[in-house]
């Protein structure tokens with residue numbers, strides 16, 4: 001089943017950021033989002049993932065099918081690496097964490113408390129979580145932050161394997177992951193606000 005986004009308009013802090021964004025993903029496909037800092041990629045991904053409401057437009061094919069990985073890794077600091085994955089596997093109703101440990105070279109760290117990991121190791125664990133969700137659509141916001149070159153390769157391999165298994169991936173990234181993926185530049189969809197509208201937002205900065 002495809003993911004379809006139609007004429008989506010999204011807002012952050014009460015102000016419109018992007019409008020008229022349409023995209024679709026079929027099983028086995030990846031789409032890379034591009035755009036300068038602050039252009040609205042995170043806001044778009046969060047809206048597609050259902051973490052915030054859209055101003056206008058539709059998202060279909062997303063319900064209970066998206067695994068979202070944002071800037072925060074969402075780890076339990078006082079659980080070990082394997083306990084973190086087991087926890088998330090239970091949340092998503094899956095069981096096996098070994099493949100996820102292996103895909104991100106986490107076996108040597110399996111018994112380490114997540115809170116003691118380096119930034120790149122935490123990121124690898126956060127990405128390994130995707131594999132235990134069992135969900136077909138990966139929505140990923142700057143997934144390679146803190147990763148070294150070897151870990152970027154592991155990540156790209158994991159995405160390729162996911163796609164080969166009929167999964168889908170929507171990825172905001174500033175780097176070339178070497179994936180066969182279509183590219184959507186959000187720049188033409190940016191909303192240009194005048195000074196009056198910029199001063200009109202009273203929404204809390206969350």
Ligand SMILES: Nc1ncnc2c1ncn2[C@@H]1O[C@H](COP(=O)(O)OP(=O)(O)OP(=O)(O)O)[C@@H](O)[C@H]1O
Pocket residue numbers: 012013014017035036037038039040041042043044204205206
């Ligand atoms: N919590 C917030 N409240 C108000 N405005 C916000 C909030 N978070 C982001 N913004 C603003 O919303 C706009 C879009 O931000 P967003 O994070 O979606 O951009 P981005 O394309 O993901 O940027 P980057 O490439 O730097 O990660 C920016 O102008 C940003 O300053």
